[in-house]
Amino acid sequence: MKHIFSYFLLFLLLISCESSAQENTFKVIPLGVKGGLDESNLSAYMLAPINSENYICLDAGTVYTGISKAISNGIFKENPEYILKNNIKGYLITHAHLDHVAGLIMNAPADVKKNIYASPYVIDVFKNKYFTWENWANFADEGEKPQLGTYHYQALENQKEIPIDNTELFVTSFTLSHSNPYESHAFLVRFKNNYVLYLGDTGADAIEKSDKLNLLWKTIAPLVKTKQLKAIFIEVSFPNSQANTKLFGHLKPNLFYNEMSVLATYTGVQTLTNFPIIITHRKPHGNDEAIIKDELLKANALKLKLIFPKQGELLKS
Protein backbone atom coordinates (compact mmCIF):
# COMPACT_ATOMS: atom_id res chain seq x y z
CA MET A 1 0.00 0.00 0.00
CA LYS A 2 2.84 2.34 0.88
CA HIS A 3 4.44 1.55 -2.49
CA ILE A 4 1.25 2.31 -4.34
CA PHE A 5 0.98 5.66 -2.53
CA SER A 6 4.58 6.57 -3.50
CA TYR A 7 3.95 5.69 -7.12
CA PHE A 8 0.82 7.81 -7.01
CA LEU A 9 2.80 10.76 -5.63
CA LEU A 10 5.44 10.31 -8.34
CA PHE A 11 2.70 10.17 -10.95
CA LEU A 12 1.19 13.41 -9.63
CA LEU A 13 4.62 15.06 -9.65
CA LEU A 14 5.25 14.02 -13.26
CA ILE A 15 1.86 15.29 -14.37
CA SER A 16 2.52 18.54 -12.60
CA CYS A 17 5.99 19.01 -14.19
CA GLU A 18 4.69 18.07 -17.61
CA SER A 19 1.80 20.46 -17.36
CA SER A 20 3.92 23.33 -16.01
CA ALA A 21 6.38 22.87 -18.88
CA GLN A 22 3.59 23.16 -21.41
CA GLU A 23 1.39 25.63 -19.61
CA ASN A 24 1.21 29.14 -20.94
CA THR A 25 1.17 32.04 -18.51
CA PHE A 26 0.57 34.98 -20.82
CA LYS A 27 -1.31 35.68 -24.02
CA VAL A 28 -0.41 38.39 -26.48
CA ILE A 29 -2.45 39.92 -29.28
CA PRO A 30 -0.21 41.92 -31.61
CA LEU A 31 -2.23 44.94 -32.80
CA GLY A 32 0.64 46.14 -34.96
CA VAL A 33 4.10 44.74 -35.64
CA LYS A 34 5.94 46.97 -38.14
CA GLY A 35 8.62 49.57 -37.56
CA GLY A 36 7.20 52.49 -39.53
CA LEU A 37 5.55 53.78 -42.73
CA ASP A 38 2.50 51.47 -42.80
CA GLU A 39 -0.09 53.29 -40.66
CA SER A 40 -2.25 50.17 -40.47
CA ASN A 41 0.30 48.02 -38.63
CA LEU A 42 2.56 49.88 -36.13
CA SER A 43 3.94 48.63 -32.78
CA ALA A 44 1.22 47.73 -30.26
CA TYR A 45 0.79 44.53 -28.23
CA MET A 46 -2.12 43.59 -25.99
CA LEU A 47 -0.89 41.39 -23.11
CA ALA A 48 -2.85 39.60 -20.37
CA PRO A 49 -2.49 36.59 -18.08
CA ILE A 50 -3.67 33.53 -20.03
CA ASN A 51 -6.99 33.26 -18.19
CA SER A 52 -7.80 36.96 -17.99
CA GLU A 53 -9.52 39.44 -20.29
CA ASN A 54 -7.87 42.40 -18.56
CA TYR A 55 -5.14 43.43 -20.97
CA ILE A 56 -2.52 46.11 -21.00
CA CYS A 57 -1.40 47.59 -24.32
CA LEU A 58 2.39 47.80 -24.75
CA ASP A 59 2.94 50.77 -27.07
CA ALA A 60 0.05 51.95 -29.20
CA GLY A 61 1.12 52.70 -32.77
CA THR A 62 -1.93 51.03 -34.32
CA VAL A 63 -4.90 50.13 -32.13
CA TYR A 64 -8.25 50.10 -33.97
CA THR A 65 -7.04 48.33 -37.13
CA GLY A 66 -5.28 45.68 -35.01
CA ILE A 67 -8.36 45.03 -32.88
CA SER A 68 -10.44 44.77 -36.09
CA LYS A 69 -7.99 42.17 -37.42
CA ALA A 70 -8.16 40.21 -34.15
CA ILE A 71 -11.97 40.28 -34.37
CA SER A 72 -11.92 39.02 -37.97
CA ASN A 73 -9.57 36.24 -36.75
CA GLY A 74 -12.15 35.21 -34.14
CA ILE A 75 -10.12 36.26 -31.06
CA PHE A 76 -12.79 38.72 -29.96
CA LYS A 77 -16.52 38.60 -30.61
CA GLU A 78 -17.41 42.24 -29.86
CA ASN A 79 -16.80 45.36 -31.97
CA PRO A 80 -13.50 47.33 -31.89
CA GLU A 81 -14.83 50.11 -29.66
CA TYR A 82 -16.04 47.57 -27.09
CA ILE A 83 -12.59 45.94 -26.91
CA LEU A 84 -10.86 49.33 -26.74
CA LYS A 85 -13.05 50.42 -23.85
CA ASN A 86 -13.39 47.19 -21.91
CA ASN A 87 -10.33 45.04 -22.51
CA ILE A 88 -7.48 47.53 -22.65
CA LYS A 89 -7.07 48.53 -19.00
CA GLY A 90 -4.02 50.74 -19.49
CA TYR A 91 -1.36 51.83 -21.97
CA LEU A 92 2.37 51.31 -21.32
CA ILE A 93 4.39 53.57 -23.62
CA THR A 94 8.12 52.98 -24.14
CA HIS A 95 8.82 56.31 -25.86
CA ALA A 96 6.93 59.11 -27.54
CA HIS A 97 7.75 58.65 -31.23
CA LEU A 98 4.53 58.91 -33.22
CA ASP A 99 4.70 55.35 -34.59
CA HIS A 100 4.35 54.10 -30.98
CA VAL A 101 1.48 56.35 -29.86
CA ALA A 102 -0.63 57.36 -32.89
CA GLY A 103 -3.27 54.67 -32.27
CA LEU A 104 -3.80 55.75 -28.67
CA ILE A 105 -4.21 59.41 -29.70
CA MET A 106 -6.47 58.61 -32.65
CA ASN A 107 -8.77 56.43 -30.53
CA ALA A 108 -8.93 58.72 -27.51
CA PRO A 109 -12.35 60.15 -28.55
CA ALA A 110 -13.88 56.66 -28.22
CA ASP A 111 -12.00 55.55 -25.10
CA VAL A 112 -12.93 55.43 -21.40
CA LYS A 113 -10.97 56.42 -18.30
CA LYS A 114 -7.67 54.58 -17.91
CA ASN A 115 -4.01 55.19 -17.13
CA ILE A 116 -1.09 55.88 -19.42
CA TYR A 117 2.07 54.45 -17.80
CA ALA A 118 5.30 56.05 -18.99
CA SER A 119 8.44 57.87 -17.88
CA PRO A 120 8.08 61.52 -16.83
CA TYR A 121 9.83 62.55 -20.07
CA VAL A 122 7.35 60.62 -22.23
CA ILE A 123 4.44 62.08 -20.26
CA ASP A 124 5.80 65.58 -20.91
CA VAL A 125 5.78 64.89 -24.66
CA PHE A 126 2.13 63.82 -24.41
CA LYS A 127 1.32 67.02 -22.50
CA ASN A 128 3.26 69.38 -24.76
CA LYS A 129 2.98 67.80 -28.22
CA TYR A 130 0.05 65.41 -28.54
CA PHE A 131 -2.74 66.22 -26.11
CA THR A 132 -2.86 69.92 -26.95
CA TRP A 133 -5.70 71.94 -28.45
CA GLU A 134 -3.62 73.04 -31.42
CA ASN A 135 -3.11 69.58 -32.89
CA TRP A 136 -5.85 67.51 -31.25
CA ALA A 137 -7.65 67.79 -27.90
CA ASN A 138 -6.41 67.27 -24.37
CA PHE A 139 -7.85 63.90 -23.41
CA ALA A 140 -5.75 63.73 -20.23
CA ASP A 141 -6.27 65.15 -16.74
CA GLU A 142 -3.07 67.22 -16.78
CA GLY A 143 -1.70 69.79 -19.23
CA GLU A 144 -3.61 72.35 -21.32
CA LYS A 145 -7.09 73.32 -20.24
CA PRO A 146 -9.81 72.28 -20.75
CA GLN A 147 -8.77 68.75 -19.72
CA LEU A 148 -11.16 66.07 -20.96
CA GLY A 149 -9.84 63.64 -18.34
CA THR A 150 -10.07 60.32 -20.22
CA TYR A 151 -6.45 59.50 -19.37
CA HIS A 152 -4.47 59.77 -16.15
CA TYR A 153 -0.69 59.82 -16.44
CA GLN A 154 1.07 57.37 -14.15
CA ALA A 155 4.80 58.12 -14.03
CA LEU A 156 7.17 55.15 -14.04
CA GLU A 157 10.37 55.49 -12.02
CA ASN A 158 13.39 53.60 -13.32
CA GLN A 159 13.53 50.05 -11.88
CA LYS A 160 10.70 50.55 -9.40
CA GLU A 161 7.84 48.07 -9.69
CA ILE A 162 4.25 49.34 -9.51
CA PRO A 163 0.88 47.62 -10.01
CA ILE A 164 -1.18 48.22 -13.14
CA ASP A 165 -4.70 49.27 -12.18
CA ASN A 166 -7.60 46.92 -12.97
CA THR A 167 -5.24 44.07 -13.93
CA GLU A 168 -3.29 41.38 -12.10
CA LEU A 169 -0.09 42.75 -13.60
CA PHE A 170 2.87 44.75 -12.28
CA VAL A 171 5.49 46.66 -14.25
CA THR A 172 9.11 47.67 -13.76
CA SER A 173 10.62 50.14 -16.23
CA PHE A 174 14.25 50.19 -17.44
CA THR A 175 15.78 53.02 -19.41
CA LEU A 176 17.11 52.24 -22.91
CA SER A 177 19.18 54.33 -25.29
CA HIS A 178 17.43 55.08 -28.60
CA SER A 179 19.86 57.29 -30.51
CA ASN A 180 21.82 58.63 -27.55
CA PRO A 181 20.81 60.78 -25.63
CA TYR A 182 17.16 60.06 -26.60
CA GLU A 183 15.63 57.63 -24.10
CA SER A 184 13.31 54.70 -24.67
CA HIS A 185 12.28 52.07 -22.13
CA ALA A 186 11.91 48.35 -21.52
CA PHE A 187 9.02 47.06 -19.41
CA LEU A 188 9.36 43.96 -17.24
CA VAL A 189 5.77 42.86 -16.72
CA ARG A 190 4.99 40.50 -13.84
CA PHE A 191 1.99 38.21 -13.22
CA LYS A 192 2.42 36.35 -9.92
CA ASN A 193 5.92 34.85 -10.29
CA ASN A 194 6.02 34.99 -14.07
CA TYR A 195 7.46 37.68 -16.31
CA VAL A 196 7.55 39.04 -19.84
CA LEU A 197 10.11 41.62 -20.99
CA TYR A 198 9.07 44.13 -23.66
CA LEU A 199 11.72 46.43 -25.11
CA GLY A 200 10.85 49.62 -26.95
CA ASP A 201 13.10 50.90 -29.72
CA THR A 202 16.75 50.54 -28.75
CA GLY A 203 20.21 50.74 -30.24
CA ALA A 204 23.02 48.33 -29.34
CA ASP A 205 25.26 49.33 -26.45
CA ALA A 206 28.32 49.34 -28.73
CA ILE A 207 26.73 51.80 -31.17
CA GLU A 208 24.95 53.91 -28.55
CA LYS A 209 28.06 54.05 -26.31
CA SER A 210 25.77 52.92 -23.51
CA ASP A 211 25.63 50.20 -20.86
CA LYS A 212 21.83 50.14 -20.60
CA LEU A 213 21.23 46.86 -22.41
CA ASN A 214 24.08 45.24 -20.52
CA LEU A 215 22.48 46.27 -17.22
CA LEU A 216 19.10 45.01 -18.39
CA TRP A 217 20.50 41.60 -19.42
CA LYS A 218 22.31 41.30 -16.09
CA THR A 219 19.13 42.14 -14.17
CA ILE A 220 16.79 39.75 -15.97
CA ALA A 221 19.26 36.85 -16.41
CA PRO A 222 18.25 35.16 -13.11
CA LEU A 223 14.61 35.12 -14.32
CA VAL A 224 15.70 33.41 -17.54
CA LYS A 225 17.61 30.77 -15.58
CA THR A 226 14.63 30.02 -13.33
CA LYS A 227 12.32 29.99 -16.38
CA GLN A 228 10.17 32.67 -14.76
CA LEU A 229 10.77 34.95 -17.75
CA LYS A 230 8.52 33.61 -20.49
CA ALA A 231 9.55 35.76 -23.46
CA ILE A 232 11.46 38.84 -24.60
CA PHE A 233 10.04 41.27 -27.17
CA ILE A 234 12.88 43.07 -28.92
CA GLU A 235 13.19 45.18 -32.04
CA VAL A 236 15.27 44.42 -35.13
CA SER A 237 14.51 47.34 -37.45
CA PHE A 238 17.07 47.08 -40.24
CA PRO A 239 18.91 44.36 -42.22
CA ASN A 240 22.66 43.90 -41.76
CA SER A 241 23.37 46.02 -44.85
CA GLN A 242 22.27 49.16 -42.95
CA ALA A 243 25.41 51.17 -42.11
CA ASN A 244 26.15 51.52 -38.40
CA THR A 245 26.07 55.29 -38.89
CA LYS A 246 22.50 55.09 -40.23
CA LEU A 247 20.83 52.99 -37.51
CA PHE A 248 19.11 55.97 -35.79
CA GLY A 249 19.06 54.09 -32.47
CA HIS A 250 17.87 50.73 -33.82
CA LEU A 251 19.17 47.14 -33.99
CA LYS A 252 20.03 44.97 -36.98
CA PRO A 253 20.49 41.17 -36.88
CA ASN A 254 24.23 41.04 -36.11
CA LEU A 255 23.90 43.67 -33.36
CA PHE A 256 20.88 41.80 -31.96
CA TYR A 257 23.00 38.64 -31.71
CA ASN A 258 25.83 40.60 -30.07
CA GLU A 259 23.34 41.61 -27.38
CA MET A 260 22.04 38.03 -27.03
CA SER A 261 25.63 36.88 -26.55
CA VAL A 262 25.95 39.32 -23.66
CA LEU A 263 22.74 37.90 -22.19
CA ALA A 264 24.22 34.40 -22.63
CA THR A 265 27.27 35.37 -20.57
CA TYR A 266 24.88 35.96 -17.66
CA THR A 267 22.52 33.01 -18.24
CA GLY A 268 24.85 30.44 -19.76
CA VAL A 269 24.49 29.52 -23.44
CA GLN A 270 22.39 26.37 -22.84
CA THR A 271 19.74 28.29 -20.94
CA LEU A 272 18.83 30.28 -24.04
CA THR A 273 18.16 27.20 -26.19
CA ASN A 274 14.55 27.46 -27.33
CA PHE A 275 14.00 30.65 -25.30
CA PRO A 276 11.15 32.67 -26.93
CA ILE A 277 12.26 35.93 -28.53
CA ILE A 278 9.55 37.94 -30.26
CA ILE A 279 11.04 40.08 -33.02
CA THR A 280 9.32 43.46 -33.34
CA HIS A 281 9.58 46.65 -35.41
CA ARG A 282 10.97 45.39 -38.73
CA LYS A 283 10.80 48.38 -41.10
CA PRO A 284 8.82 47.60 -44.27
CA HIS A 285 11.28 49.27 -46.65
CA GLY A 286 11.44 47.32 -49.93
CA ASN A 287 12.00 43.64 -49.13
CA ASP A 288 13.72 44.33 -45.80
CA GLU A 289 11.24 42.47 -43.58
CA ALA A 290 12.02 39.18 -45.34
CA ILE A 291 15.75 39.93 -45.40
CA ILE A 292 15.82 40.67 -41.65
CA LYS A 293 13.94 37.43 -40.91
CA ASP A 294 16.27 35.44 -43.13
CA GLU A 295 19.40 36.97 -41.60
CA LEU A 296 18.12 36.27 -38.08
CA LEU A 297 17.19 32.65 -38.80
CA LYS A 298 20.50 31.91 -40.51
CA ALA A 299 22.67 33.27 -37.68
CA ASN A 300 20.76 31.63 -34.81
CA ALA A 301 23.70 29.76 -33.24
CA LEU A 302 22.11 30.20 -29.80
CA LYS A 303 19.05 28.24 -30.99
CA LEU A 304 16.69 30.91 -29.71
CA LYS A 305 13.02 30.34 -30.44
CA LEU A 306 12.54 33.29 -32.81
CA ILE A 307 8.94 34.39 -33.20
CA PHE A 308 7.76 36.78 -35.91
CA PRO A 309 4.41 38.09 -34.69
CA LYS A 310 1.53 38.78 -37.07
CA GLN A 311 -1.13 41.46 -36.59
CA GLY A 312 -4.26 40.08 -34.94
CA GLU A 313 -2.84 36.56 -34.39
CA LEU A 314 -2.75 35.23 -30.82
CA LEU A 315 0.59 34.33 -29.20
CA LYS A 316 0.96 32.41 -25.97
CA SER A 317 4.00 32.36 -23.66
Next chain:
Amino acid sequence: MKHIFSYFLLFLLLISCESSAQENTFKVIPLGVKGGLDESNLSAYMLAPINSENYICLDAGTVYTGISKAISNGIFKENPEYILKNNIKGYLITHAHLDHVAGLIMNAPADVKKNIYASPYVIDVFKNKYFTWENWANFADEGEKPQLGTYHYQALENQKEIPIDNTELFVTSFTLSHSNPYESHAFLVRFKNNYVLYLGDTGADAIEKSDKLNLLWKTIAPLVKTKQLKAIFIEVSFPNSQANTKLFGHLKPNLFYNEMSVLATYTGVQTLTNFPIIITHRKPHGNDEAIIKDELLKANALKLKLIFPKQGELLKS
Protein backbone atom coordinates in the same frame (compact mmCIF):
# COMPACT_ATOMS: atom_id res chain seq x y z
CA MET B 1 -21.73 73.11 -100.85
CA LYS B 2 -21.93 76.01 -98.41
CA HIS B 3 -24.89 74.29 -96.71
CA ILE B 4 -23.03 71.04 -96.41
CA PHE B 5 -20.05 72.84 -94.85
CA SER B 6 -22.34 74.53 -92.29
CA TYR B 7 -23.94 71.20 -91.36
CA PHE B 8 -20.47 69.71 -91.00
CA LEU B 9 -19.44 72.54 -88.65
CA LEU B 10 -22.63 72.06 -86.64
CA PHE B 11 -21.90 68.34 -86.46
CA LEU B 12 -18.35 68.99 -85.21
CA LEU B 13 -19.71 71.43 -82.63
CA LEU B 14 -22.24 68.88 -81.35
CA ILE B 15 -19.58 66.17 -81.13
CA SER B 16 -17.33 68.53 -79.25
CA CYS B 17 -20.08 69.53 -76.77
CA GLU B 18 -21.06 65.91 -76.27
CA SER B 19 -17.51 64.83 -75.63
CA SER B 20 -16.79 67.75 -73.30
CA ALA B 21 -19.90 66.87 -71.29
CA GLN B 22 -18.66 63.34 -70.77
CA GLU B 23 -14.95 64.02 -70.54
CA ASN B 24 -13.30 63.79 -67.17
CA THR B 25 -10.84 66.48 -66.15
CA PHE B 26 -9.55 65.14 -62.85
CA LYS B 27 -8.81 61.79 -61.28
CA VAL B 28 -8.84 61.11 -57.56
CA ILE B 29 -7.39 58.21 -55.61
CA PRO B 30 -8.79 58.17 -52.07
CA LEU B 31 -5.99 56.97 -49.76
CA GLY B 32 -8.24 57.20 -46.72
CA VAL B 33 -11.89 58.16 -46.31
CA LYS B 34 -12.93 57.81 -42.65
CA GLY B 35 -13.34 60.47 -39.99
CA GLY B 36 -11.33 58.98 -37.15
CA LEU B 37 -10.44 55.91 -35.06
CA ASP B 38 -9.39 53.53 -37.85
CA GLU B 39 -5.70 54.31 -38.39
CA SER B 40 -5.69 52.39 -41.69
CA ASN B 41 -8.19 54.64 -43.47
CA LEU B 42 -8.07 58.36 -42.54
CA SER B 43 -8.69 61.41 -44.78
CA ALA B 44 -6.24 61.65 -47.70
CA TYR B 45 -6.98 62.12 -51.41
CA MET B 46 -4.51 62.04 -54.30
CA LEU B 47 -5.68 64.35 -57.10
CA ALA B 48 -4.24 64.92 -60.58
CA PRO B 49 -5.39 66.06 -64.01
CA ILE B 50 -6.84 63.04 -65.82
CA ASN B 51 -3.81 62.60 -68.10
CA SER B 52 -1.10 63.34 -65.56
CA GLU B 53 0.79 61.28 -63.00
CA ASN B 54 1.74 64.39 -61.01
CA TYR B 55 -0.60 64.29 -58.02
CA ILE B 56 -1.15 66.46 -55.01
CA CYS B 57 -2.31 64.86 -51.76
CA LEU B 58 -5.24 66.65 -50.10
CA ASP B 59 -4.81 65.97 -46.37
CA ALA B 60 -2.67 63.03 -45.32
CA GLY B 61 -4.27 61.00 -42.53
CA THR B 62 -3.39 57.63 -44.06
CA VAL B 63 -0.88 57.50 -46.91
CA TYR B 64 1.05 54.20 -47.10
CA THR B 65 -1.91 51.88 -46.48
CA GLY B 66 -4.00 53.77 -49.06
CA ILE B 67 -1.28 53.58 -51.70
CA SER B 68 -0.90 49.84 -50.96
CA LYS B 69 -4.65 49.39 -51.50
CA ALA B 70 -4.49 51.33 -54.79
CA ILE B 71 -1.61 49.09 -55.90
CA SER B 72 -3.56 45.93 -55.02
CA ASN B 73 -6.46 47.40 -57.05
CA GLY B 74 -4.17 47.75 -60.08
CA ILE B 75 -4.12 51.58 -60.14
CA PHE B 76 -0.37 51.69 -59.68
CA LYS B 77 2.20 49.09 -60.70
CA GLU B 78 5.13 50.22 -58.51
CA ASN B 79 5.66 49.77 -54.74
CA PRO B 80 4.25 52.19 -52.13
CA GLU B 81 7.54 53.99 -51.53
CA TYR B 82 7.95 54.64 -55.26
CA ILE B 83 4.47 56.21 -55.49
CA LEU B 84 5.06 58.25 -52.32
CA LYS B 85 8.31 59.64 -53.69
CA ASN B 86 7.46 60.06 -57.35
CA ASN B 87 3.74 60.66 -57.71
CA ILE B 88 2.87 62.82 -54.71
CA LYS B 89 4.35 66.19 -55.67
CA GLY B 90 3.06 68.10 -52.65
CA TYR B 91 0.77 67.91 -49.62
CA LEU B 92 -2.14 70.33 -49.10
CA ILE B 93 -3.22 70.26 -45.46
CA THR B 94 -6.57 71.74 -44.39
CA HIS B 95 -5.87 71.69 -40.66
CA ALA B 96 -3.46 70.12 -38.21
CA HIS B 97 -5.59 67.53 -36.40
CA LEU B 98 -3.65 64.28 -36.25
CA ASP B 99 -6.19 62.29 -38.29
CA HIS B 100 -5.38 64.59 -41.26
CA VAL B 101 -1.58 64.52 -41.03
CA ALA B 102 -0.42 61.27 -39.37
CA GLY B 103 0.32 59.56 -42.71
CA LEU B 104 2.54 62.41 -43.89
CA ILE B 105 4.50 62.40 -40.62
CA MET B 106 4.80 58.61 -40.50
CA ASN B 107 6.09 58.41 -44.07
CA ALA B 108 8.47 61.35 -43.88
CA PRO B 109 11.52 59.06 -43.37
CA ALA B 110 10.89 57.49 -46.80
CA ASP B 111 9.89 60.67 -48.64
CA VAL B 112 11.80 63.03 -50.96
CA LYS B 113 11.87 66.82 -51.12
CA LYS B 114 8.48 68.43 -51.65
CA ASN B 115 6.27 71.22 -50.36
CA ILE B 116 3.65 71.22 -47.64
CA TYR B 117 0.99 73.82 -48.54
CA ALA B 118 -1.01 75.10 -45.57
CA SER B 119 -2.04 78.21 -43.66
CA PRO B 120 0.59 79.87 -41.45
CA TYR B 121 -1.28 78.56 -38.37
CA VAL B 122 -1.16 74.96 -39.61
CA ILE B 123 2.53 75.34 -40.47
CA ASP B 124 3.19 76.55 -36.91
CA VAL B 125 1.56 73.38 -35.52
CA PHE B 126 3.86 71.28 -37.72
CA LYS B 127 6.86 73.25 -36.47
CA ASN B 128 5.91 73.19 -32.78
CA LYS B 129 4.09 69.86 -32.35
CA TYR B 130 4.92 67.33 -35.05
CA PHE B 131 8.32 67.95 -36.60
CA THR B 132 10.17 68.26 -33.30
CA TRP B 133 12.93 66.08 -31.90
CA GLU B 134 10.94 65.19 -28.79
CA ASN B 135 8.16 63.34 -30.59
CA TRP B 136 9.69 62.56 -33.99
CA ALA B 137 12.34 64.28 -36.10
CA ASN B 138 12.30 67.60 -37.92
CA PHE B 139 11.87 66.62 -41.55
CA ALA B 140 11.25 70.23 -42.61
CA ASP B 141 13.59 73.09 -43.47
CA GLU B 142 12.28 75.38 -40.73
CA GLY B 143 11.80 74.94 -36.99
CA GLU B 144 13.97 72.97 -34.55
CA LYS B 145 17.53 72.18 -35.53
CA PRO B 146 18.87 69.99 -36.99
CA GLN B 147 16.49 70.38 -39.95
CA LEU B 148 16.42 67.33 -42.21
CA GLY B 149 14.97 69.44 -45.04
CA THR B 150 12.68 66.91 -46.75
CA TYR B 151 9.74 69.34 -46.62
CA HIS B 152 9.47 73.03 -47.40
CA TYR B 153 6.51 74.88 -45.93
CA GLN B 154 4.58 76.97 -48.46
CA ALA B 155 2.19 79.32 -46.67
CA LEU B 156 -1.26 79.78 -48.21
CA GLU B 157 -2.84 83.23 -47.91
CA ASN B 158 -6.62 83.33 -47.72
CA GLN B 159 -8.18 83.54 -51.21
CA LYS B 160 -4.90 84.08 -53.05
CA GLU B 161 -4.16 81.58 -55.82
CA ILE B 162 -0.67 80.12 -56.12
CA PRO B 163 0.81 77.39 -58.36
CA ILE B 164 1.65 73.95 -56.94
CA ASP B 165 5.25 73.08 -57.81
CA ASN B 166 5.89 70.20 -60.22
CA THR B 167 2.21 69.94 -61.18
CA GLU B 168 -0.13 71.71 -63.60
CA LEU B 169 -2.34 72.66 -60.66
CA PHE B 170 -3.06 75.88 -58.77
CA VAL B 171 -4.68 76.30 -55.36
CA THR B 172 -6.74 78.95 -53.61
CA SER B 173 -7.38 78.54 -49.87
CA PHE B 174 -10.54 79.60 -48.00
CA THR B 175 -10.83 79.68 -44.23
CA LEU B 176 -13.45 77.43 -42.60
CA SER B 177 -14.71 77.27 -39.02
CA HIS B 178 -14.06 73.90 -37.31
CA SER B 179 -15.36 74.36 -33.76
CA ASN B 180 -15.11 78.14 -33.59
CA PRO B 181 -12.50 79.71 -33.24
CA TYR B 182 -10.45 76.73 -34.52
CA GLU B 183 -9.77 77.18 -38.23
CA SER B 184 -9.79 74.65 -41.01
CA HIS B 185 -9.59 75.35 -44.75
CA ALA B 186 -11.12 74.58 -48.13
CA PHE B 187 -8.91 74.29 -51.20
CA LEU B 188 -10.12 75.32 -54.64
CA VAL B 189 -7.80 73.44 -56.99
CA ARG B 190 -7.53 74.61 -60.61
CA PHE B 191 -6.28 72.82 -63.71
CA LYS B 192 -6.51 75.14 -66.74
CA ASN B 193 -10.14 76.35 -66.55
CA ASN B 194 -11.43 73.45 -64.46
CA TYR B 195 -11.79 73.25 -60.72
CA VAL B 196 -12.31 70.89 -57.79
CA LEU B 197 -13.26 72.13 -54.31
CA TYR B 198 -11.98 70.15 -51.30
CA LEU B 199 -13.25 71.11 -47.84
CA GLY B 200 -11.45 70.08 -44.67
CA ASP B 201 -13.41 69.49 -41.48
CA THR B 202 -16.08 72.14 -41.03
CA GLY B 203 -19.12 72.92 -38.97
CA ALA B 204 -22.30 74.49 -40.36
CA ASP B 205 -22.47 78.30 -40.33
CA ALA B 206 -25.58 78.18 -38.11
CA ILE B 207 -23.85 76.08 -35.45
CA GLU B 208 -20.45 77.75 -35.73
CA LYS B 209 -21.99 81.27 -35.74
CA SER B 210 -19.91 81.88 -38.84
CA ASP B 211 -20.39 83.13 -42.40
CA LYS B 212 -17.43 81.23 -43.84
CA LEU B 213 -19.37 78.55 -45.72
CA ASN B 214 -21.81 81.16 -47.01
CA LEU B 215 -18.91 83.19 -48.43
CA LEU B 216 -17.41 80.05 -49.95
CA TRP B 217 -20.69 79.05 -51.63
CA LYS B 218 -21.12 82.57 -52.99
CA THR B 219 -17.57 82.59 -54.37
CA ILE B 220 -17.70 79.21 -56.11
CA ALA B 221 -21.33 79.39 -57.34
CA PRO B 222 -20.36 80.98 -60.71
CA LEU B 223 -18.01 78.03 -61.35
CA VAL B 224 -20.86 75.61 -60.67
CA LYS B 225 -23.10 77.46 -63.11
CA THR B 226 -20.47 77.38 -65.88
CA LYS B 227 -19.76 73.72 -65.10
CA GLN B 228 -16.10 74.55 -64.55
CA LEU B 229 -16.30 73.16 -61.01
CA LYS B 230 -16.26 69.39 -61.40
CA ALA B 231 -16.87 68.21 -57.83
CA ILE B 232 -17.04 69.24 -54.19
CA PHE B 233 -15.48 67.12 -51.43
CA ILE B 234 -17.27 67.80 -48.15
CA GLU B 235 -17.40 66.10 -44.77
CA VAL B 236 -20.45 64.58 -43.08
CA SER B 237 -19.05 63.17 -39.84
CA PHE B 238 -22.10 62.29 -37.76
CA PRO B 239 -25.66 60.98 -38.24
CA ASN B 240 -28.63 63.28 -37.58
CA SER B 241 -29.04 61.82 -34.08
CA GLN B 242 -25.84 63.60 -32.96
CA ALA B 243 -26.84 66.55 -30.76
CA ASN B 244 -25.98 69.98 -32.14
CA THR B 245 -24.02 70.61 -28.94
CA LYS B 246 -21.84 67.53 -29.62
CA LEU B 247 -20.81 68.17 -33.22
CA PHE B 248 -17.28 69.41 -32.35
CA GLY B 249 -17.16 71.46 -35.55
CA HIS B 250 -18.54 68.82 -37.91
CA LEU B 251 -21.55 68.38 -40.21
CA LYS B 252 -24.42 65.91 -40.09
CA PRO B 253 -26.82 65.16 -42.99
CA ASN B 254 -29.48 67.78 -42.23
CA LEU B 255 -26.87 70.50 -41.67
CA PHE B 256 -25.12 69.43 -44.88
CA TYR B 257 -28.38 69.91 -46.78
CA ASN B 258 -28.92 73.30 -45.14
CA GLU B 259 -25.56 74.33 -46.58
CA MET B 260 -26.40 72.88 -50.00
CA SER B 261 -29.61 74.93 -49.96
CA VAL B 262 -27.54 78.05 -49.41
CA LEU B 263 -25.36 77.05 -52.36
CA ALA B 264 -28.56 76.53 -54.41
CA THR B 265 -29.67 80.11 -53.69
CA TYR B 266 -26.53 81.26 -55.52
CA THR B 267 -26.54 78.69 -58.34
CA GLY B 268 -30.24 78.02 -58.78
CA VAL B 269 -31.71 74.69 -57.74
CA GLN B 270 -31.63 73.13 -61.24
CA THR B 271 -27.90 73.71 -61.59
CA LEU B 272 -27.19 71.33 -58.73
CA THR B 273 -29.06 68.40 -60.28
CA ASN B 274 -26.55 65.59 -60.70
CA PHE B 275 -23.69 67.77 -59.42
CA PRO B 276 -20.96 65.49 -57.96
CA ILE B 277 -20.57 65.76 -54.19
CA ILE B 278 -17.98 63.46 -52.64
CA ILE B 279 -18.87 62.70 -49.01
CA THR B 280 -15.82 62.47 -46.76
CA HIS B 281 -14.97 61.88 -43.09
CA ARG B 282 -17.84 59.66 -41.90
CA LYS B 283 -16.86 58.56 -38.38
CA PRO B 284 -16.85 54.75 -38.03
CA HIS B 285 -18.62 54.69 -34.67
CA GLY B 286 -20.92 51.63 -34.46
CA ASN B 287 -23.09 51.55 -37.59
CA ASP B 288 -22.90 55.31 -38.18
CA GLU B 289 -21.28 55.17 -41.61
CA ALA B 290 -24.27 53.29 -43.04
CA ILE B 291 -26.72 55.50 -41.17
CA ILE B 292 -25.12 58.71 -42.50
CA LYS B 293 -25.20 57.34 -46.06
CA ASP B 294 -28.82 56.32 -45.70
CA GLU B 295 -29.87 59.67 -44.22
CA LEU B 296 -28.08 61.54 -47.02
CA LEU B 297 -29.60 59.45 -49.82
CA LYS B 298 -33.12 59.71 -48.41
CA ALA B 299 -33.06 63.50 -48.07
CA ASN B 300 -31.54 64.27 -51.48
CA ALA B 301 -34.30 66.59 -52.78
CA LEU B 302 -31.66 68.55 -54.73
CA LYS B 303 -30.80 65.38 -56.69
CA LEU B 304 -27.09 65.85 -56.04
CA LYS B 305 -24.85 63.10 -57.34
CA LEU B 306 -23.67 61.81 -53.96
CA ILE B 307 -20.43 59.83 -54.12
CA PHE B 308 -19.15 57.71 -51.23
CA PRO B 309 -15.45 57.20 -51.94
CA LYS B 310 -13.66 53.95 -51.15
CA GLN B 311 -10.02 53.61 -50.17
CA GLY B 312 -7.82 52.82 -53.17
CA GLU B 313 -10.64 53.02 -55.76
CA LEU B 314 -10.23 55.52 -58.59
CA LEU B 315 -12.74 58.37 -59.01
CA LYS B 316 -12.98 60.59 -62.09
CA SER B 317 -14.55 64.05 -62.28
